[in-house]
Amino acid sequence: MTVDDRAGHERPARRRGWRRGSGLAAYRRRVRLKFLLRPGWLGLIALVVVFASLCFTLLAPWQFSRSDEAQARNNAISESFHASPKPLAEVLPAGQAPHQQTEWSQVLMHGRYLPEGETLAWQRTVLGEPAFEVLTPFRLDDGTTVLVDRGFIRPVNGTQAPDYAAAPAGDLKLTARVRTDEQDSKQRPLFDHDGHRWAYAVNAETIANGTGIALRPGYLSLNEGQPGVLEPLPLPRLESGPYFSYALQWIAFGIMAIIAIGYLVYSELRTDARPAWRNRTDAAGTADEPADGPTPGGRGKSSGRRKVSVAEAIAEEERREREEAARESG
Secondary structure, three states: OOHHHHHHHHHHHHHHHHHHHHHHHHHHHHHHOHHHHOHHHHHHHHHHHHHHHHHHHHHHHHHHHHHHHHHHHHHHHHHHHHOOOEEHHHHOHHHOOOOOOOOOOEEEEEEEEOHHHOEEEEEEEEOOEEEEEEEEEEEEOOOOEEEEEEEEEOOEOOOEOOOOOOOOOOOEEEEEEEEOOOOOOOOOOOEEEOOEEEEOOOOHHHHHHHHOOOOOOOEEEEOOOOOOOOEOOOOOOOOOOOHHHHHHHHHHHHHHHHHHHHHHHHHHHOOOOOOHHHHHHHHHHHHHOOOOOEOOOOOEOOOOOOOOOHHHHHHHHHHHHHHHHHHHHO
16 A cells, blocks of 8 residues: 555544544533533522522612612702792692602792691601601692691600691791602501691691592692791702612622622533532542441442542543543654
8 A cells, every 4th residue: 555545544534533523522511511400500590590680670770760869859959949939830730749850849829728637747757856747738829728848846755746836827928849749658547646637648648538628739848937837847968879889789799690600610610620618528528438348238338539520530531532642643
């Protein structure tokens, strides 16, 4: 056989070996990834997917929305400082309910108080201390009635209201800020205590149901120096709060969870980077194994040997094949 004939026979053999090696490599990759089908790994992956989805689609957007609400409130309060009060009919026409764009606007009203519908707001906190708020209906010239928050008073003996100034009688002109109704999650009705009518939340509909006086939605907080005002309610501080940073933290947590599961998969696939806890477990298991010989159950165990992972077995087989190929080529 000539040199050319030998070369012609060797090339197909090499191609067959290359195809066989490629198929073996693909098979080994599939085998090495089979550990992801174990129940523990499937549960861990599902947990990470659910957690990351909640971070990206629910928790972070929720905090972003709270940050937007705080910023909108700050803008509305800042604008109300420089804007002149407008008639209530211009800001809230035809009994329209207050909303984010109209809250905190300063409005002008003309009418008279209805002291028979006065109600106190229960368990409030003003400037960091317990307080009650005094709510008095105010009949406008057009015949409709709004709820006016005349300010706050401090409780005595824990749950009792002190003596406070009654609402003035006669026709009055008031300047107040528009507020949206508070919501009581339990929707509790009014109740009587210590000779007063009480409400759990400043809500016009709830107070209307308890007093029998039809009220427009929302309420109005009196400015300082207005007729009938007690201690005026302070405006909230102009700060955005931590909501934006909280949103970024939730996004970071979701990314970190994905990176962590990726690192665990990578560590499992590497044969030279086994976790330290697994090495300790293997070492402890080897130390606890008895020496060669029959066990009480009648079966013998070989000392000094441990189970190897699929990745380690494949790596060892590849090393042997490389050594054999090196010897043949030599």
